[in-house]
Amino acid sequence: MTNPKIKITETKLLSDNWYTLNKVTFDYQLGNKETESHIREVYDRGNGAAILLYNRTKKTVVLTRQFRMPTFLNGNKTGMMIEVCAGLLDQENAEAAIIRETEEETGYRLSKVEKVIETYMSPGSVTEILYLFTGEYDETMKTNEGGGLDHEQENIEVLEYTFDEAYKMIESGEILDAKTILLLQHAKIKGLI
Numbered sequence: 789m790t791n792p793k794i795k796i797t798e799t800k801l802l803s804d805n806w807y808t809l810n811k812v813t814f815d816y817q818l819g820n821k822e823t824e825s826h827i828r829e830v831y832d833r834g835n836g837a838a839i840l841l842y843n844r845t846k847k848t849v850v851l852t853r854q855f856r857m858p859t860f861l862n863g864n865k866t867g868m869m870i871e872v873c874a875g876l877l878d879q880e881n882a883e884a885a886i887i888r889e890t891e892e893e894t895g896y897r898l899s900k901v902e903k904v905i906e907t908y909m910s911p912g913s914v915t916e917i918l919y920l921f922t923g924e925y926d927e928t929m930k931t932n933e934g935g936g937l938d939h940e941q942e943n944i945e946v947l948e949y950t951f952d953e954a955y956k957m958i959e960s961g962e963i964l965d966a967k968t969i970l971l972l973q974h975a976k977i978k979g980l981i
């Protein structure tokens with residue numbers, strides 16, 4: 789945090805039930821040296837990582853489907869979301885985290901992944917940086933059925949689509965998740981599959 793024009797004057801914790809929501813008050817210096825006082829609510833749930841699993845030979849991708857309450861509350865009728873495999877970082881780095889998460893959620897144990905980009909997904913309200921990866925999978929890497937950790941009640945379905953099917957699901961509105969759209973478009977632009 790090195791911006792001389794910004795001075796945080798108060799951070800008030802509004803909620804720390806699961807993740808943390810703070811109300812941050814800060815002085816924002818305008819060009820003419822005047823300052824304005826601003827208030828922003830900031831939700832911190834740590835950083836995350838996501839990965840597009842693809843198979844060049846079969847021309848397929850592995851995606852997941854799970855219930856996402858926030859979408860259910862805002863226009864997504866069933867609340868079900870088709871997404872690339874993703875998870876929040878524990879103490880480990882993003883690469884180790886996504887390799888662990890891939891095995892938990894999809895059952896594939898990857899030994900290598902490619903970093904694509906990092907992105908703030910909702911910079912006006914959420915602190916999270918999302919680290920995006922791609923990784924090649926095949927049946928020899930399968931160690932379990934996936935589905936996520938039972939104690940986290942994730943109930944994740946593992947889906948395999950051809951790349952063309954998945955790509956069409958962006959236009960049809962069956963895929964509504966930004967990180968998934970980004971990674972599928974990345975694969976298209978780079979001709980990965």
Ligand SMILES: Nc1nc2c(ncn2[C@@H]2O[C@H](COP(=O)(O)OP(=O)(O)O[C@H]3O[C@H](CO)[C@@H](O)[C@H](O)[C@@H]3O)[C@@H](O)[C@H]2O)c(=O)[nH]1
Binds near residue numbers: 877916
């Ligand atoms: N009890 C309880 N459990 C929670 C709560 N919030 C999250 N959890 C649990 O914490 C798990 C987190 O699962 P991860 O796989 O680590 O994270 P994710 O939810 O898949 O996160 C990914 O997708 C998000 C949505 O696109 C991304 O925001 C995030 O960066 C990441 O990519 C959830 O499945 C759920 O079991 C909560 O408020 N209460």
Ligand SMILES: [Mg+2]
Binds near residue numbers: 873874875876893
């Ligand atoms: Mg997840």
